[in-house]
Amino acid sequence: MTLLKSLEFAANARAAIADPKLQAALVNIRTMFQSGRARQVAATPEFEDLREAGAALKRETLANLDAYVARFVAEAEARGAQVHICADARSARETIAAICRAQGAKLVTKGKSMVTEEIGLNPYLVEQGFTPVETDLGEYIIQLRNEPPSHIIAPAVHVKKEQVAETFRAAHGNRPADRDLSTHDALLAEARAELRARFLAADVGITGANMLVAETGQMVLVTNEGNGDLTQTLPKCHVVVASIEKLVPNLDDAATVLRLLGRSATGQHASSYTTLSVGTRRPGETDGPEVAHVVLVDNGRTAMLGTPFEEMLRCIRCGACINHCPVFVNVGGHAYGAVYVGPMGSVLTPSLGDLDPARYLPHACTMCGRCAEVCPMKIPLPDLLRRLRFETHERKLTSRVSRAGLAAWTFLAERPRLMRAAARLGGWAMRLSGKGALRRWPLAGEWTRARDLPAPEGGGFVARANANRGD
């Protein structure tokens, strides 16, 4: 995971706000995702109970994660899968490449998977001589554009339809140059035709998993395109890559999570495809892989257990916090310069890696609390972001100006008379112009870029209120 761009958050955000194409694309977040979720929640009177149940079952799973992982491994292996537990990104990448090599694979199809982004799988597979092809439409588009996803459930949400047409024209050179790509249907048909051949030719199919069910060894995969099913059933070998917090104890729990997931993510009561699968094709079955692997990725997660950040491991990657984040809605995902974006990303990125290169992410938030309000797993995202802010302050990762300013404010606030005198002086100076609102003011350059600075009314309150007592 390279985080260099996270250090440029403010500049990235500025560029994003000035980019009209991106701004036009981001409107979809509101119209599709925010209103979709609102409709579903309104139509589900028990939604709050579901959230409670979802959070509770994940809490319980995390409290006994070792036992659930062990049970999952035993059940999945009994059904023909081989399970690999990988401590870090590198060992996960190497394990997956070794599986592909053992299959003599060339073409590898992939279902959408954020954890494979996290471990940097695609560049590694290419380096090792394999050809990974993303099969989720959004992922396919950004793979062709050589861009990272900008959203965990809608990876190409930053791309407009017209840009997709350009991308397809450049990538699919074998097709007539004068073809019509002006409609969603035309784009979809072309992507489908291109991908169909790849599905059939692939030697290995790699998918993520929305859940792993301990009691049955099954993986649960949710998609709206069916690409996950073609990826996992057509090639000879299927590899599931999932982070360890995807465990749920049993199928009842999986059902609870599914009810929360579709509603919170895309505003669907259920996604178009929900697939449960385990292990290899059994005698007499006509489809399914002959070889099945599950790669369980830790990559910093067990270190979060037992800390306040354990709460973050309840995340089911629905994206609701992202869709409702006023910062994300204005700047999109690429500004974060990280694999995971928005509120969940700004907690997860520094928790899984190092805070230093991600130091601005916890501050890219107004603490408005909307993310926690919509999170189906009741993760207290603002509180976790604030804890990371404490750490940035303690480790002096915040600017010297900001630390000095806070120290000065604390010093004044401990001296009420001095503070009031300073405020009177400042207020008097600001009113010298005779204007109620100032266009510019020393040290307020950032404030006055977008708005005027209302001048203080003057006079103070506390001293006058006490002088007037008895009025």
Added chain:
Amino acid sequence: MTDLPAPRRVALFATCLVETMRPSVGFATLKLLKAAGVEVVVPPGQTCCGQPQYNSGDKAGAKRLARRVIAEFERFEAVVIPSGSCAGMVRVHYPELFEDEPDWAARARALAEKTFELTQFLVDVLKVSAVPGRHPGAVAYHDSCSSRREMHVHAQPRALLAAAGAEVRDVEHAEDCCGFGGTFCVKMADVSGAMVDAKAQAAIATGADTLLAGDLGCLLNIAGRLKRLGSPIAVRHVAEVLAGEPAAPGIGEVRE
């Protein structure tokens, strides 16, 4: 909290923004509380609740200011604050702030339980249904994020404004933050600017000539953007309208 016997004597924590930027809000709050029949004390040692420190990561600085507030206010029956975010700081965050200091945590919890946002105290605790102010006409109302989500204040200011004869209009996308966010507005000025622009445009679209809110941070932010856009909308704290005879011109305006 609503079944408390109504306190007779309360402390007013005006907040540092009221002290430094808009004392009128303090006087309006005093008037409203007195009109509701309670005795009000304005403890002279009050300054800032420590929220800037807390949300910027300076936990030690926040604790220093929180200890002062607890010591200054814990002797009162109730503490009333004309700000959802400062009330939220005391009510929700002080107990969390002292999670590793049990003695202070207990004192913080005791204070938290009797701390109220102004309109919440008037409506839920004092059961006020009439106010001194009259404001016939339409007002746009902005719910601050902390009022809405931490203090669960939404109906209370609307009920009081209705009692003052006002027609309250919600702004579109009312759940969206205005982009103030304390130091966020200067640390992430571009994002904040985009957010406050959307909020100002939504306020203009209501057609109301007055915008009210219960938090001075949001009000200074939105007023600043409205001024920059050349909008004539008058921006005020809700207490000013409820108390009647607003003494000062709107935020960011000068007396003619």
